[in-house]
Amino acid sequence: MTLSVSDVKRIADLAYIEINDNEVKETLNQLSGIFDLIETMQAVDTSTVEPMSHAQSVVQRLREDEVTEADQHGLYQSIAPQVEADLYLVPQVIE
Numbered sequence: 001m002t003l004s005v006s007d008v009k010r011i012a013d014l015a016y017i018e019i020n021d022n023e024v025k026e027t028l029n030q031l032s033g034i035f036d037l038i039e040t041m042q043a044v045d046t047s048t049v050e051p052m053s054h055a056q057s058v059v060q061r062l063r064e065d066e067v068t069e070a071d072q073h074g075l076y077q078s079i080a081p082q083v084e085a086d087l088y089l090v091p092q093v094i095e
Helices: 005-014 021-042 073-078
Strands: none
Touching: 005 021
16 A cells, blocks of 8 residues: 555644654655555465464463452441441432
């Protein structure tokens, strides 16, 4: 994909970026390099590569799901300003 100076100016205008003539040429070179890299990457045949969720074969070590702390529900409820039916009552802020 080839970009022109007018394309870069239009992109900058759409992005609300002020850009002068020196920056336009530099930006054009950078964008052209990016598009060249994308074309190179798209040229690689990946039809035989199996999709993967991670670049390495990593397994997440999981711990057993067990309770490790004592139940302090009663303590937390006892210091709350207002509790009803094991629920915390808060002031209404939206009418």
